[in-house]
Amino acid sequence: MKKTQIIRYIIQLISFILLPGLFILTWNSIKVLFIALINNTFTLDTMLIPILTLVAVIPITMLWGRFFCGYLCAFGSMQELLNYIAKKLKIKQININYKLDKLLKYIKYIIIVLLIILWILNITLDTINPWNIFGIYSSYKAWLDLSAFISIGGFILLLIIISSLFIERVFCRYFCPLGGVFTIISKLRLFNIKKDLNKCVNCNICSKKCPMNIDVNKETSEYNKVKSSECIDCFKCINTCPVNALYTKPKEAITGSVSALAIAGLYYGGTLLANNIPSDNPSTPIIITGKYKDGTYYGTGTGYRGEIKVKVIVEKGGITSITIESYKDDEQFFNKAKSTIINNIISTQSTDVATVSGATYSSKGIISAVINALDLTDNIESDNTEEEQPSTNNTFTNLEDGTYEGIGTGRNGDIVVSVVVKDKKVTSITIESSKEDTKYMNRAKDTIINSIIANQSIDIDTVSGATMSSNGIIDAVANALNIPFANPNDALNNKGQHHNRPNK
Ligand code: SF4
Ligand code: SF4
Ligand code: SF4
Incomplete structure (x- = not known):
C-alpha cells in the first residue's frame, strides 16, 4: 500500500472517530444560512458558527478540490470501508458504464433543488434523513438501541449500506447533496492530477480504480489533467498507475495531508473562536412564581451522540438556571442548541419550546433532560x-x-x-x-x-x-x-x- 493511502486512511480514521458529524454540520450550515437569508433573519451573532464551518471547508474545496470527501467525511469513509470489505469477500461489483454514470450523477442536483424547495416551504425531513441515523450510530453506545433504524431514514441508510457493497461510494457519486455542492464549487479548482503522456501505456487501471467512476485515462489523455470536479482527491489513480505516469505538484501525499489538516484546523479554530465570543444571551428570565418546587434538580436526556446531563435550579417557584453538566454531542451542534433552548425554557418557564434548526437532536436532548429533572411529579406544585x-x-x-x-x-x-x-x-x-x-x-x-x-x-x-x-x-x-x-x-x-x- 502506498504511503499516500496509508496517510489518507489514518486521517479518515481519526475524522471518523473525532468528527463523524462534520458532513451533517457542513450541510446544516448551508441550510441555516440559506434559510436565514431568504427569511431575512441573518445576523452575524446567530450565523457565526455556520459561517465559520463553511469558511473551514469551502475555500479549500474551491482552490484545491474535494479533499473533504476524500479525507474527512465519515459517511464517505463508511462507504469506502464497506466496499473494501465487499471486494475482499469477492462480492461481485456492479460496473456502471460512463454514459449511464454521467446521467445518474445529475440525481444529486435534483435532490439539492428538492431540498431547497422544502426549506423554502419550511418542511423538515429530519426523520427521513439517513445522515441523521448514521450520526446516531456513530456513537457505539447507540448500538444498544436499534430502534432508530426503524424509520424511513434508517431504511434509506440500510439501502445505502447494502448498495455500497456493490458500487463503490454509490451515495457520493449519485445522491449526496453536499457532494453536489462540492462538485459545483470545485470546478474552479487550481489543483489538478496530471499525466506524463510519454509514460502512459493506456492500461486503463487508473480509470478502473477510480471510486468516483471517472475515466481518468481518457480525461488525462485529452486535457492532460483530471478535469472532472467529481474527483475527491483520493489519489488511488496515481498510486495504482504501474508506470507512475500520473502525478501532482506538490506531491500528492503532501497536498492531501496539508489540505485535510487545514480543513480540520480551520474547523476547530472556528469552534474555539465561536465559543469565546460573548453572546447576548441569556435573556432575563421571566419567573413564574409557584409553578415548581424550589430546589436543585438533575436530569438526563439523549442527544445526538449520547447522554446529556443538566442541573436545573428552581427558586421562588421558577426555573432560574439550567446548566449543562455533561454532553457527548459534537460541540458545534450542541453550542448551537444550548443557549437558545436554555433561554427559551427559562423565559417561557416551559419545556414546550421549539428545537433549533440544524441541531434538532441536541435541542431535544437538552429539553428532555430538563423534563427529566423537573418531571418528577412531586416537583410540580399542584393547585390540586x-x-x-x-x-x-x-x-x-x-x-x-x-x-x-x-x-x-x-x-x-x-x-x-x-x-x-x-x-x-x-x-x-x-x-x-x-x-x-x-x-x-x-x-x-x-x-x-x-x-x-x-x-x-x-x-x-x-x-x-x-x-x-x-x-x-x-x-x-x-x-x-x-x-x-x-x-x-x-x-x-x-x-x-x-x-x-x-x-x-
Ligand atoms: S459526497 Fe457526500 S457523503 Fe460522499 S464524501 Fe462527500 S460529503 Fe461525504
Ligand atoms: S480521479 Fe483519481 S484522485 Fe480523483 S477520485 Fe478518481 S482515483 Fe481519486
Ligand atoms: S494507469 Fe497509468 S499507464 Fe495506465 S492508463 Fe492510467 S495513466 Fe496510463
Whole structure:
C-alpha cells in the first residue's frame, strides 16, 4: 500500500472517530444560512458558527478540490470501508458504464433543488434523513438501541449500506447533496492530477480504480489533467498507475495531508473562536412564581451522540438556571442548541419550546433532560394537591381469581398491563404495551411491579427519575383491578404538558 493511502486512511480514521458529524454540520450550515437569508433573519451573532464551518471547508474545496470527501467525511469513509470489505469477500461489483454514470450523477442536483424547495416551504425531513441515523450510530453506545433504524431514514441508510457493497461510494457519486455542492464549487479548482503522456501505456487501471467512476485515462489523455470536479482527491489513480505516469505538484501525499489538516484546523479554530465570543444571551428570565418546587434538580436526556446531563435550579417557584453538566454531542451542534433552548425554557418557564434548526437532536436532548429533572411529579406544585395524591387506601381486598387487562396513562400515552390474580392475590403483572421511552420504562417497571405484588397494594412509592412511567403502571394496574386511582399524570396532561388520558 502506498504511503499516500496509508496517510489518507489514518486521517479518515481519526475524522471518523473525532468528527463523524462534520458532513451533517457542513450541510446544516448551508441550510441555516440559506434559510436565514431568504427569511431575512441573518445576523452575524446567530450565523457565526455556520459561517465559520463553511469558511473551514469551502475555500479549500474551491482552490484545491474535494479533499473533504476524500479525507474527512465519515459517511464517505463508511462507504469506502464497506466496499473494501465487499471486494475482499469477492462480492461481485456492479460496473456502471460512463454514459449511464454521467446521467445518474445529475440525481444529486435534483435532490439539492428538492431540498431547497422544502426549506423554502419550511418542511423538515429530519426523520427521513439517513445522515441523521448514521450520526446516531456513530456513537457505539447507540448500538444498544436499534430502534432508530426503524424509520424511513434508517431504511434509506440500510439501502445505502447494502448498495455500497456493490458500487463503490454509490451515495457520493449519485445522491449526496453536499457532494453536489462540492462538485459545483470545485470546478474552479487550481489543483489538478496530471499525466506524463510519454509514460502512459493506456492500461486503463487508473480509470478502473477510480471510486468516483471517472475515466481518468481518457480525461488525462485529452486535457492532460483530471478535469472532472467529481474527483475527491483520493489519489488511488496515481498510486495504482504501474508506470507512475500520473502525478501532482506538490506531491500528492503532501497536498492531501496539508489540505485535510487545514480543513480540520480551520474547523476547530472556528469552534474555539465561536465559543469565546460573548453572546447576548441569556435573556432575563421571566419567573413564574409557584409553578415548581424550589430546589436543585438533575436530569438526563439523549442527544445526538449520547447522554446529556443538566442541573436545573428552581427558586421562588421558577426555573432560574439550567446548566449543562455533561454532553457527548459534537460541540458545534450542541453550542448551537444550548443557549437558545436554555433561554427559551427559562423565559417561557416551559419545556414546550421549539428545537433549533440544524441541531434538532441536541435541542431535544437538552429539553428532555430538563423534563427529566423537573418531571418528577412531586416537583410540580399542584393547585390540586389533594386530588393528585394517590389514595392511601389502596390495598387489594376481595380480588377474584382471573387475568385482567388495564390501561394507564404514562408519560407518552397508554400503558397496557395484564394482571393475574390467583388465590385472591396479585401474582403477576405484565406490561403488554407501552409508549414510554425504554429508559424510563426500564427504570420503573420491575420496581413498581415487584412493589405492587409484595405489598398487594397500589399505594407504593414511585421510582425517582421515572415518576410518570411509575404512575402509568400503577394507573394501569388500578384500572385492571377496578380500584380508584387519581393518576398525577392526568393533572399534568390538563396543564398541556402531556398526552390526554385515553378512554378506558
Ligand atoms: S459526497 Fe457526500 S457523503 Fe460522499 S464524501 Fe462527500 S460529503 Fe461525504
Ligand atoms: S480521479 Fe483519481 S484522485 Fe480523483 S477520485 Fe478518481 S482515483 Fe481519486
Ligand atoms: S494507469 Fe497509468 S499507464 Fe495506465 S492508463 Fe492510467 S495513466 Fe496510463
